[in-house]
Amino acid sequence: xxxxxxxxxxxGLHIGTPDHSKVxxxxxxxxxxxxxxxxxxxxxxxxxxxxxxxTVTIGVPESPIGKLGITDSLNVTGNSKYFGDIFLAGNQxxxxxxxxxxxxxxxxxxxxxxxxxxxxxxxxxxxxxxxxPSKGKGHRLAHASLEGPEIGVYHRGRTRTNEITLxxxxxxxxxxDSITVQLQPIGHPQKIIVKEFDNExxxxxxxxxxxxxxxxxxGERKDVDKLTVEYQSDxxxxxxxxx
Numbered sequence: 675x676x677x678x679x680x681x682x683x684x685x686g687l688h689i690g691t692p693d694h695s696k697v698x699x700x701x702x703x704x705x706x707x708x709x710x711x712x713x714x715x716x717x718x719x720x721x722x723x724x725x726x727x728x729t730v731t732i733g734v735p736e737s738p739i740g741k742l743g744i745t746d747s748l749n750v751t752g753n754s755k756y757f758g759d760i761f762l763a764g765n766q767x768x769x770x771x772x773x774x775x776x777x778x779x780x781x782x783x784x785x786x787x788x789x790x791x792x793x794x795x796x797x798x799x800x801x802x803x804x805x806x807p808s809k810g811k812g813h814r815l816a817h818a819s820l821e822g823p824e825i826g827v828y829h830r831g832r833t834r835t836n837e838i839t840l841x842x843x844x845x846x847x848x849x850x851d852s853i854t855v856q857l858q859p860i861g862h863p864q865k866i867i868v869k870e871f872d873n874e875x876x877x878x879x880x881x882x883x884x885x886x887x888x889x890x891x892x893g894e895r896k897d898v899d900k901l902t903v904e905y906q907s908d909x910x911x912x913x914x915x916x917x
Contacts, residue, residue, distance in 0.1 A: 690714045719747055794825075794898075823903045824852075829891045832860070836869075838876035838889055848873045848893035858888040 690713030719733035732747045783790060789797035799818060806813035827848060829840055838855075850873040857866055857878065866887060869879035873893065878885060894900075 684708070686710070688712075823901060824894045825898055825901050826892055826894050828893075830889060832886075832888050833878070834884070834886050836878045836880065836885055838878070838891065840874055840876070840891065844873045844893065847895055847897055849896040852892075852894035854892050856890045860886045860888060 686709045688711045715728075716730045717733075718731070720736045721731045721733040724731050724733065734747050735742075735744050780791070783792040785791075789795065801816055801818040803814055803816045805811065806815045829844070831838075853871055853873060855868045855871060855876055857868070859866065864885065864887065865881040866885060867879050869877045871877065876889070876891060878887075
């Protein structure tokens with residue numbers, strides 16, 4: 675049966691059983707705007723490929739409404755609450771607060787303010803803000819990340835021998851020609867120099883019979899593209915490249 679252009683001037687319209695408008699006491703009072711319930715599936719818009727997969731399926735408007743330039747399938751002005759898992763397959767725009775109490779998994783790129791998350795984090799600044807480890811509750815400790823024109827890593831420590839062994843993964847992570855080393859003698863002046871280096875070890879030469887020093891070894895990652903430091907664009911870069 676097909677019924678066209680029907681105006682139903684009634685307070686409530688219910689399709690199927692049970693009548694879910696009377697499940698809870700708070701739902702018994704109807705308003706002048708009326709109430710609509712459906713115990714079965716509800717399908718709105720063009721859902722030719724997705725219809726029947728959920729209790730409510732909403733697609734883009736079909737013609738002639740689609741010809742009016744309406745492309746949004748759902749526009750919510752007030753607050754929305756979701757209890758259960760949410761799967762977002764398309765672009766999402768949220769203009770007000772979003773509160774998430776459980777895990778969020780993002781397979782693509784997420785942008786929030788001046789920060790972009792994808793395979794790397796791009797932001798105007800990066801910092802942590804934690805409860806103060808010494809003063810405790812009511813006090814905060816904030817630190818900002820050190821900025822530099824490269825995607826770098828470091829290895830530091832203390833040595834009493836003439837060889838600094840770098841982590842096993844450095845040979846696959848760090849560009850060998852990017853490595854720099856700083857040595858700081860401990861206790862007494864020491865004539866120590868870096869004799870040779872690669873991305874596996876640092877060899878120190880000394881005129882003394884003993885060595886005791888702090889060291890800092892810096893290198894640039896080779897598993898990702900080099901950082902594009904200066905470029906022409908009006909938008910923020912992503913993964914070291916202008917987007």
